[in-house]
Amino acid sequence: MRFEFAFHEHPGRPFVAQLPPHAFGPVDQDLIAALRTGLGRPFALVWHGPPGMIRVDIAEPGGVLTVDVPRKRLYVGQLYIFFAWLAGTTMLLLGLATLFLRNQVRGIKRLAGAAEAFGMGRDAGPIRPEGAAEIRRAGAAFNRMRDRVRRFLAQRTAMLAGVSHDLRTPLTRLRLALAMLPEELPDRAEMERDIEEMERLIRLYLEFARGEGEEQPVATDLSMLIGEVVAQGRRREAQGGARVVSDVDALPMVLLRPEGMRRVLSNLLDNAMRHARLVRIAAMRDGERAVRIVVDDDGPGIPADRRARMMRPFESGSAAGTGLGLAIALDIITAHGGELVLEDSPLGGLRARIGLPV
Numbered sequence: 001m002r003f004e005f006a007f008h009e010h011p012g013r014p015f016v017a018q019l020p021p022h023a024f025g026p027v028d029q030d031l032i033a034a035l036r037t038g039l040g041r042p043f044a045l046v047w048h049g050p051p052g053m054i055r056v057d058i059a060e061p062g063g064v065l066t067v068d069v070p071r072k073r074l075y076v077g078q079l080y081i082f083f084a085w086l087a088g089t090t091m092l093l094l095g096l097a098t099l100f101l102r103n104q105v106r107g108i109k110r111l112a113g114a115a116e117a118f119g120m121g122r123d124a125g126p127i128r129p130e131g132a133a134e135i136r137r138a139g140a141a142f143n144r145m146r147d148r149v150r151r152f153l154a155q156r157t158a159m160l161a162g163v164s165h166d167l168r169t170p171l172t173r174l175r176l177a178l179a180m181l182p183e184e185l186p187d188r189a190e191m192e193r194d195i196e197e198m199e200r201l202i203r204l205y206l207e208f209a210r211g212e213g214e215e216q217p218v219a220t221d222l223s224m225l226i227g228e229v230v231a232q233g234r235r236r237e238a239q240g241g242a243r244v245v246s247d248v249d250a251l252p253m254v255l256l257r258p259e260g261m262r263r264v265l266s267n268l269l270d271n272a273m274r275h276a277r278l279v280r281i282a283a284m285r286d287g288e289r290a291v292r293i294v295v296d297d298d299g300p301g302i303p304a305d306r307r308a309r310m311m312r313p314f315e316s317g318s319a320a321g322t323g324l325g326l327a328i329a330l331d332i333i334t335a336h337g338g339e340l341v342l343e344d345s346p347l348g349g350l351r352a353r354i355g356l357p358v
């Protein structure tokens with residue numbers, strides 16, 4: 001094995017322990033440390049010795065031993081530096097990439113949050129597009145979609161409200177005119193009933209149109225709201241309606257549109273009371289992030305294959321119904337990001353189950 005070390009003895013030469021000035025790097029320091037432990041005697045490093053060499057002067061008894069070491073033999077140190085560099089740049093790049101990604105992900109997160117909230121009917125305004133070009137494009141697309149949905153909803157409300165309002169005026173006139181006519185007019189009672197029915201329909205259309213109207217979500221005590229609807233049912237029970245029982249747990253405050261939710265519950269209660277002798281309303285927590293409300297009855301129920309159809313607007317099982325009750329309920333619950341499901345009730349009739357995110 002060739003070390004390529006050149007040894008020279010200089011007997012009688014005095015040892016000079018002084019290290020010439022030099023900019024120390026990690027390699028030099030490693031070298032000095034290694035020599036200090038390895039040699040166990042005084043030494044000096046001469047950096048500007050022969051070209052490509054490092055000279056080590058070692059103090060010997062009665063002289064100096066000079067060793068010339070090729071610089072390139074310091075490979076181990078260079079490898080160490082190489083790895084240090086590699087690790088350093090990797091960390092740096094990792095840091096930069098994390099920073100960059102976090103910026104990008106923030107844009108996506110904001111978009112996801114806005115879409116989720118809008119789906120639940122909580123409109124927090126347009127989002128400010130930021131991040132990479134694609135994310136900005138998705139943001140702009142979301143804003144355009146939001147505008148269109150809002151415009152569409154506003155138009156639907158305005159149109160139905162307009163039509164209903166316009167119909168109401170002649171209807172009121174008709175009712176007044178009818179009241180002026182002599183009592184003994186044939187069919188008068190029927191005509192009055194028809195007018196009443198038309199007024200009821202108009203009121204329902206208006207409610208349908210307002211399903212997702214101007215009402216804004218507020219933190220609501222759902223237990224109390226359900227209690228109020230139950231109390232309404234009890235009043236009808238007292239007038240000879242179906243029996244109404246309730247089992248409502250204490251629920252957390254929920255962000256919702258109270259008028260809309262009241263309409264949902266009274267529509268479901270109304271259906272149940274119309275078809276059954278016993279109605280039960282229950283509400284409970286459903287895990288950490290949801291509440292469940294069920295309206296059970298002991299009536300005939302709806303056959304499973306007709307349930308989906310009955311939830312559509314203007315689908316009614318009876319000639320007297322408008323077929324809007326369930327459609328309105330579904331509309332409002334969906335706008336709250338919840339679900340409305342019709343299923344078999346343990347009481348024997350229909351169960352309407354509402355799941356609401358909290």
Ligand SMILES: Nc1ncnc2c1ncn2[C@@H]1O[C@H](COP(=O)(O)OP(=O)(O)OP(=O)(O)O)[C@@H](O)[C@H]1O
Binds near residue numbers: 275310318350
């Ligand atoms: N609890 C129930 N038990 C049995 N059938 C039901 C029940 N709820 C609803 N239905 C059936 O579903 C149909 C649709 O109900 P929906 O509430 O949408 O309209 P409607 O009650 O006919 O009219 P509206 O509620 O608009 O006055 C009803 O006509 C009825 O046939």
Ligand SMILES: [Mg+2]
Binds near residue numbers: 321
């Ligand atoms: Mg109904």
